[in-house]
Amino acid sequence: MARAVPETHGEILAAAARRFAVTGYKGTSLQDIARAVGCSKATVLYHFANKEALLSELMAPAIAVLEALDARLAGTTGATAQEIAGEGFVDLAVRFRRQIALLRGEFPDLLQQPAFAHVQQISERLIAAFAGNSDRPSARIAALVVLAGIAETCAEFIDIPDEELRPALLAVVRRALEPVT
Amino acid sequence: MARAVPETHGEILAAAARRFAVTGYKGTSLQDIARAVGCSKATVLYHFANKEALLSELMAPAIAVLEALDARLAGTTGATAQEIAGEGFVDLAVRFRRQIALLRGEFPDLLQQPAFAHVQQISERLIAAFAGNSDRPSARIAALVVLAGIAETCAEFIDIPDEELRPALLAVVRRALEPVT
DNA sequence: TCAGGCGCTGACCGATCGGTCAGGCATGCT
DNA sequence: AGCATGCCTGACCGATCGGTCAGCGCCTGA
Numbered sequence: 001m002a003r004a005v006p007e008t009h010g011e012i013l014a015a016a017a018r019r020f021a022v023t024g025y026k027g028t029s030l031q032d033i034a035r036a037v038g039c040s041k042a043t044v045l046y047h048f049a050n051k052e053a054l055l056s057e058l059m060a061p062a063i064a065v066l067e068a069l070d071a072r073l074a075g076t077t078g079a080t081a082q083e084i085a086g087e088g089f090v091d092l093a094v095r096f097r098r099q100i101a102l103l104r105g106e107f108p109d110l111l112q113q114p115a116f117a118h119v120q121q122i123s124e125r126l127i128a129a130f131a132g133n134s135d136r137p138s139a140r141i142a143a144l145v146v147l148a149g150i151a152e153t154c155a156e157f158i159d160i161p162d163e164e165l166r167p168a169l170l171a172v173v174r175r176a177l178e179p180v181t
Numbered sequence: 182m183a184r185a186v187p188e189t190h191g192e193i194l195a196a197a198a199r200r201f202a203v204t205g206y207k208g209t210s211l212q213d214i215a216r217a218v219g220c221s222k223a224t225v226l227y228h229f230a231n232k233e234a235l236l237s238e239l240m241a242p243a244i245a246v247l248e249a250l251d252a253r254l255a256g257t258t259g260a261t262a263q264e265i266a267g268e269g270f271v272d273l274a275v276r277f278r279r280q281i282a283l284l285r286g287e288f289p290d291l292l293q294q295p296a297f298a299h300v301q302q303i304s305e306r307l308i309a310a311f312a313g314n315s316d317r318p319s320a321r322i323a324a325l326v327v328l329a330g331i332a333e334t335c336a337e338f339i340d341i342p343d344e345e346l347r348p349a350l351l352a353v354v355r356r357a358l359e360p361v362t
Numbered sequence: 363t364c365a366g367g368c369g370c371t372g373a374c375c376g377a378t379c380g381g382t383c384a385g386g387c388a389t390g391c392t
Numbered sequence: 393a394g395c396a397t398g399c400c401t402g403a404c405c406g407a408t409c410g411g412t413c414a415g416c417g418c419c420t421g422a
Contacts, residue, residue, distance in 0.1 A: 024286060026207070026208070027207070027290070104285075104286040105205060105285040105286005105287055105288075106286055107286075109208070137341070137345055137349060138348075138349035138352060141334060141338065141346065141349040141350060141353065142349065142352070142353045142356075144330070144333070144334045144337060144338075145326075145327070145330030145331060145333075145334045145353045145357075146326070146330060146353075146357075147330075148329060148330045148332075148333030148334060148337075149325070149326030149327060149328075149329045149330025149331075149333070150326060150330075151329075152325070152326075152329035152333065153322060153325045153326045153329060156325060156329075157322070157325075160318070164318055165322065167319075168318060168319035168322040168323065169322060169326070171319060171323070171359075172322065172323045172326050172327075172357055172359075175323075175356050175357050176326075176327075176353055176357035177356075178352075178353075178356075
């Protein structure tokens with residue numbers, strides 16, 4: 001018989017997700033998380049090697065989906081790339097709102113960590129896709145406005161239902177992006 | 182004759198602006214700023230009562246312009262409000278790119294500080310204006326995407342010339358906002 | 363000439379951070 | 393019964409944070 005094992009690991013993960021989404025990664029201490037779970041800080045570090053490992057495990061599913069989107073983007077150009085990137089990213093951002101929220105303002109720093117090794121390049125390819133692979137500065141500017149705007153909006157509207165948020169975001173994307181010439 | 186006074190105060194302010202824009206407010210220590218200036222941390226605190234005072238003095242001009250925009254917004258509705266908010270905010274964001282950059286991800290926290298007492302309400306009125314004073318969720322979502330997207334984009338493109346950034350942003354705004362019905 | 367103040371500094375403070383470690387307690391296997 | 397192992401903890405560590413303070417050298421007005 002398996003020992004009636006406590007679910008502390010999962011509880012810590014869940015509490016960390018909630019706290020990170022509100023106060024950010026740097027802004028949340030291991031003490032905060034331990035308090036939310038009702039255990040000691042040492043227990044948190046018993047279940048996770050360090051704070052970074054906690055973050056990695058939390059972000060893994062979102063990053064997997066992001067990589068899948070990147071794969072679907074390969075070889076596309078122009079309006080097709082814009083459409084795939086738009087639908088794909090809106091979908092991802094809505095589904096992983098909490099994970100996006102915890103990145104707020106810490107994106108550049110967190111990209112340095114090994115767990116996010118490829119994310120930097122992927123986000124650059126995403127911007128290029130939003131720009132319809134155009135080199136025009138105005139297209140790239142529009143792409144960044146859309147990308148960053150979606151992310152921030154998803155992090156902000158953390159409680160409204162998916163089926164309300166998603167179509168509204170998609171409508172904005174389709175209006176905002178520069179048409180490919 | 183006035184004593185040949187050192188310009189340390191201004192140098193600290195300038196260095197702080199540069200450091201804050203790169204590593205954020207919380208992410209920049211007084212030690213960092215002192216090192217950039219070439220003085221001691223105690224000197225920084227001799228010229229400024231505390232870290233918050235440094236931030237306040239840095240943000241004051243931007244907040245003044247924001248308040249002026251808010252005043253111009255009073256009494257406007259629909260497409261007029263959208264146009265004034267769009268032009269006004271793009272202009273502000275481009276001019277005060279460094280100040281916007283230092284707010285990245287710390288906006289909610291920093292709003293608590295006394296120096297930003299009114300900014301919360303002003304930004305809510307700005308969003309309402311971007312939405313053309315419509316209550317429809319999709320209009321408010323589009324408004325937030327535009328507002329946050331502009332801010333983030335300005336913080337990101339810190340080096341390209343104003344005359345390239347401004348028209349591109351204005352074009353995105355005009356495309357992206359939901360037309361008033 | 364000299365007292366006073368301005369600009370500045372090193373040393374120090376308490377708090378908090380992420381992380382380590384030896385050990386306690388309960389459980390299951392032999 | 394006795395040992396081993398898994399889960400958990402309090403105490404502790406060095407680093408860094410924002411901030412304080414006594415005092416130093418130098419310039420200036422009287």
